[in-house]
Amino acid sequence: MSRFWSPLVHSLTPYVPGEQPKLADLVKLNTNELPCGPSPRALAAIKAAADDTLRLYPDPEALALRTALGARVGLPADHVFVGNGSDEVLAHAFQAFFSHGEAVLFPDVTYSFYKVYCGLYALPYRLVPLDAGMKLVVDDYAGPCGGVVIANPNAPTGTALGLEDIRRLLALHPDRVVLVDEAYVDFGAESAAALVRDYPNLLVVQTFSKSRALAGLRVGFAFGQPELIEGLTRVKDSFNSYPLDRLAQAGALASVEDEAWFTSAVAAVVQARGVLAQGLEGLGFTVLPSAANFVYTRHSGHDAAELAAQLRARAIIVRHLKGDRTAQWLRITVGTDAQCAALLSALRDILHRVS
Numbered sequence: 001m002s003r004f005w006s007p008l009v010h011s012l013t014p015y016v017p018g019e020q021p022k023l024a025d026l027v028k029l030n031t032n033e034l035p036c037g038p039s040p041r042a043l044a045a046i047k048a049a050a051d052d053t054l055r056l057y058p059d060p061e062a063l064a065l066r067t068a069l070g071a072r073v074g075l076p077a078d079h080v081f082v083g084n085g086s087d088e089v090l091a092h093a094f095q096a097f098f099s100h101g102e103a104v105l106f107p108d109v110t111y112s113f114y115k116v117y118c119g120l121y122a123l124p125y126r127l128v129p130l131d132a133g134m135k136l137v138v139d140d141y142a143g144p145c146g147g148v149v150i151a152n153p154n155a156p157t158g159t160a161l162g163l164e165d166i167r168r169l170l171a172l173h174p175d176r177v178v179l180v181d182e183a184y185v186d187f188g189a190e191s192a193a194a195l196v197r198d199y200p201n202l203l204v205v206q207t208f209s210k211s212r213a214l215a216g217l218r219v220g221f222a223f224g225q226p227e228l229i230e231g232l233t234r235v236k237d238s239f240n241s242y243p244l245d246r247l248a249q250a251g252a253l254a255s256v257e258d259e260a261w262f263t264s265a266v267a268a269v270v271q272a273r274g275v276l277a278q279g280l281e282g283l284g285f286t287v288l289p290s291a292a293n294f295v296y297t298r299h300s301g302h303d304a305a306e307l308a309a310q311l312r313a314r315a316i317i318v319r320h321l322k323g324d325r326t327a328q329w330l331r332i333t334v335g336t337d338a339q340c341a342a343l344l345s346a347l348r349d350i351l352h353r354v355s
C-alpha cells in the first residue's frame with residue numbers, strides 16, 4: 001500500500017508465474033518450456049542481428065514477421081498482430097474488445113492471467129465451471145456477455161475442443177469477440193486460424209514460447225480479421241510502438257521459416273507425452289487426455305501438494321495450483337525422456353514410502 005499509487009493499483013492481484021529457480025541440475029517441469037533449444041536458424045539470425053543496426057529502432061509494424069506468420073495459415077499480413085509475448089497480445093485484446101459493461105466469460109479452471117487482465121482494465125467477469133470431467137461445455141457460454149476467452153487446448157487441463165465446438169461458440173456471440181488462446185495448439189489440437197475468414201468476431205492468439213522453444217525471446221501473435229487487428233494496433237500504438245525488438249523479429253522470422261525443426265520438436269514432445277502419461281497411469285495416476293506439452297494428473301490415494309513437495313525435495317519441480325478444483329491435481333511439463341524417467345522414478349519411490 002502506498003499513498004503514491006493510483007487507486008486501481010491497490011486493487012490489483014498480479015499473476016504469479018511459475019518459479020524460475022536459479023539452481024542448476026533441477027528437473028524443471030513447471031512452466032511448460034520445451035526441453036530442447038530453439039531452431040539453430042533462429043539462434044543464428046539473432047546473433048547476426050546483434051550488430052551496429054541495433055542503434056536503429058526496429059520495424060514498428062514487424063511486417064516481415066507478420067507476413068511469414070500469415071502465410072503459414074493462408075492469411076495476409078493485415079490479419080496478423082504481433083506482441084511482446086502472447087501475454088501482451090492478450091492484455092491488448094482485453095483492453096481493445098471487452099469493455100462493454102457485461103461480464104467477460106471464461107472457464108473456472110483456465111489460465112489465471114485472464115482474471116488479472118480483467119482487474120487491470122476494470123472489466124467484470126464470470127467464471128463458467130468446467131464439467132465434472134474438467135471439460136468445457138459450449139452451451140454454458142450462451143447469454144449476454146462482454147466477450148468470451150478460452151484456452152484451446154485449455155491450461156492447466158490440457159484438453160482441447162474441436163473446431164465444431166469453436167464454431168458453435170462463435171455463433172453464440174456474433175457481436176462479441178471470442179478469443180481463443182492457442183498457446184499449446186501445435187501439440188495436438190486444431191487451430192481456429194482456419195476459421196478467421198468466416199468469423200469477424202474470432203481472435204486466435206498464439207506464442208513462440210512453447211512449441212518454438214523461444215519463451216526467452218518474448219514473441220506472441222494473433223490472427224483475426226483486419227477490423228480486430230486494427231483495434232489491437234490502436235491499443236499497441238497508444239502503449240508501445242516497438243514491442244518487438246530487432247533480435248526478436250529476426251529470431252522469430254527465422255524460426256517460422258524452419259518448418260523442419262518445428263515438426264521434429266513437436267513430434268518429440270508428443271512421443272514423450274505418451275510415454276509419460278502411460279508411466280503415470282502405471283503408478284495409479286489419473287491423466288487427462290492432453291493435446292498440450294504437459295499432462296494434468298491426480299492420484300486418488302495421495303495429496304497433490306504433498307506429492308509436489310516430495311518431488312521438490314528430490315529437485316524435481318512441477319506445478320501445483322491451489323484452489324477448490326485444482327488442489328488435488330498436478331500439471332507436469334513434458335520434459336526430455338531422461339527428465340520424464342527421473343520424475344516417474346521419483347514418484348514410484350514417493351508412493352512406495354508413504355503407502
Ligand SMILES: *Cc1c(COP(=O)(O)O)cnc(C)c1O
Pocket residue numbers: 084085086087088111151155181183206207208209215218219220
Ligand atoms: C504460456 C501461456 C501464455 C503466455 O505465453 P507468452 O507468449 O510467453 O506470454 C498464454 N496463454 C497460455 C494459456 C499459456 O500457457
